Amino acid sequence: MEIGKLYGLGVGPGDPELVTLKAARIIKETDIIFAPQSRNGKPSVALNIVQNIIDEREEECEILQPLFPMTEDKDELAKSWDDAAEMLFEKLSNGLNAVFVTLGDPTVFSTFSYVSKRLQKKGVEVELVPGITSFTACSTTAGIQLTEQDDIMVVVPQVDERLPKLLPYVDTLVAMKTSRHLDVLEDCINKDPREKEIVSVQNCTMEDENVVHGFVDNKKYFSTSIIKFKK
The missing domain is CATH 3.30.950.10 (Tetrapyrrole methylase, C-terminal domain)
Structure with a gap:
């Protein structure tokens, strides 16, 4: 079974013009865009930043927006990270590559790290793409x-x-x-x-x-x- 690759991709602080050229290229080439939202009905800020880049794609892509609750309840947070990791692993297990878009940089206070650790334990290759903090x-x-x-x-x-x-x-x-x-x-x-x-x-x-x-x-x-x- 070929497992797809996961990109942890920083999209910067908010201005779409601050998204790096490398980040834009990967978004245009990757099968799945994973953009967590903080509560139901509220669009992902990270997704909004890169929406114009997604619109420029020559081919359609699948966009997943799981809910990551704004809470300090450790059990609730852990469940959301587990669910997100399982959702992504299902797609990656089919040989598809995925981008996890995150505000700022993926190595600075990013929820991506919790999901990434879970997927790396399952053998998923992860590549980090820096963004402006x-x-x-x-x-x-x-x-x-x-x-x-x-x-x-x-x-x-x-x-x-x-x-x-x-x-x-x-x-x-x-x-x-x-x-x-x-x-x-x-x-x-x-x-x-x-x-x-x-x-x-x-x-x-x-x-x-x-x-x-x-x-x-x-x-x-x-x-x-x-x-x-x-x-």
């Missing part, structure tokens, strides 16, 4: 340098008790998905005595992009704050 896109949009010389940068998806211990050694902090932990983040940053520059970007490179100097208090999921501590 959201936080580098945020820094360019905001016109702020992330690092210089020997600066230490830390990227966090969630603020917990580890951050105050790390902060004295950090020159640049990137806090992703800040809508989930803004109060804790602000308290932690305010306790640091150093002067600092804070820029927050919402929906980076998308039509409703918003850049704010300081923190921004609302519930937009795609929110990133960059904090630069002055030496």
Whole structure:
């Protein structure tokens, strides 16, 4: 039995023009497009980014959009990853190749990693295709340098008790998905005595992009704050 190949493909932060040439080529050549959605009825953001590329294909392709719930319930998450892996393996077992499109880069806080591990255990060949990360896109949009010389940068998806211990050694902090932990983040940053520059970007490179100097208090999921501590 010939098993197809799985591509973990980063499609960047939101602007379709930031999809790499390699990613676009693979999307045009591959049999299955796998684009998870966060809840029923809401289209996949990653799929929307590459929809124009799919429309340019000479041949039809199958698009699968399984539900990946936005939850912290570990059992529910594990079940969704198991189900997605089984869905993909059924297609791959027929010799078809598949693309798993993911926002940003597939190696940075991507759900793809959980599905990939399950499929690799079944003998599936996986190839990663890098994409532009959201936080580098945020820094360019905001016109702020992330690092210089020997600066230490830390990227966090969630603020917990580890951050105050790390902060004295950090020159640049990137806090992703800040809508989930803004109060804790602000308290932690305010306790640091150093002067600092804070820029927050919402929906980076998308039509409703918003850049704010300081923190921004609302519930937009795609929110990133960059904090630069002055030496």
